[in-house]
Amino acid sequence: MDQDTLLNLLSASADGDKQAFADLYQSTSGQLFAVSLKMLGRRELAEEVLQEAYVKIWHNATEYQHGKGSVLTWMISIVRYRALDMLRYQKVRKEDPLEDGQEAIFEEHINDDGPQVHKNKLDQCMGELEPQQKQAIHLAYYNGLSHHEVVGHLDLPLGTIKSWIRRGLQQLQRCLSL
Template sequence: MTMEQDTLLGLLSATAAGDKQAFANLYKQTSGQLFAVSLKMLGRRELAEEALQEAYVKIWHNATEYQHGKGLVLTWMISIVRYRALDMLRYHKVRKEDQFEDGQEAMFEDPMSGEGADEGPDITKTKLDNCMGELEPQQKQAIHLAYYNGLTHHEVVGHLDLPLGTVKSWIRRGLQQLQRCLAL
C-alpha cells in the first residue's frame, strides 16, 4: 500500500468515526483531483463546484461504507464525484437546458442516434431499459459501472473484485446482447 493510500485511509477512517478535522484534511488532500474530474465531466466551473460539494457531503455520510479490499480510497471518492456529475448531466439533459457551453452538447447525444432515432427519445429510452432488463445481472452491473458511471475497466475490476478478463467478457457479451436486442 502506498503512503498516500495509508494517509487517505487513516483520514477516511477517522471521518467515518465523525472526526471533522480528519474530514477537513481529507478535503485538502483530495479536492484538487476530485474537482478536476468534476470539471472535466461537466465543463462549467459552477456545476463542477456544486457536484464536488454534494460529493463531499456524500463522502462524509458514507465514509463507513468504504471497503478497504475493493480499491483505493481515492478511486472510491472519484467514483462518488463521477456519479454526482453524471446525475447532474442527466438532470440538465432531461430538462433540455441550454446552459452548457458550445461543444458540451456532445455529452448529451443520444447513444441511439442511429436506427430507432426517429422513434423519439421516450421510446428509445424505454427500449434500452427493456433490453438492459434482459441482461444477466453481472453483465448489467458491469455495463452500468463502465458506461453509466464512467468507470474504467480497471476501476470496475476494483469495484467488483473480479479478474479483468471476466469483467471485459461480461461487458463485451452484454453489449453484443444489447446490440442484438436494440436492432429488433
C-alpha cells in the same frame, strides 16, 4: 498523499472527526474537482457536484471497503456518479428562453477576456513542456489520476512520474509568472 494516510483520514471521518474530514478534503479536492470539471465542462456545475460528493463521502465514509480499491478511487467514483447525475439532470431540464434584454446583461459579464487570456497563456506554457512531463501532468491534473494511477497508466516507476510532474509544474510556474 499516500493510501494509508487517506485511509486513516477517511476512517477518522467515519468516526465523526471533522478535522480529519477537513484534511481529507484539503488533500483530495483538487483532483476530485479536476474530474468533475472535465466531465461537466462548467465550473459552477463542477463545484456543485464536488460539494454533493463530499457530503456523500462524509455520510458514507463507513461504507468504504478497503479490498475494493483505494480511497481516492472510491472518492473519484462518487464524484463521477454525481457528475453523471448532473449531466442527466441538465439534459432533461428544459431551460426557459431568455427574454429580450436579458442577453445584454449576461454579455456584459461574458466579455471579460481574463479567463481566456489565462487559458491561452497556460496552453502556451503547456506546449513548452517535454512530452512526458505534459502527459504526466495532463493525466494527474486534467484526468484527476493519483501518482500511483499515472504509474499504472504509463507503466513507469513512481519516482520517474513524480519527477516529471514536479519538474513540469516548476517549469509551468516559471512560465506563467513571466
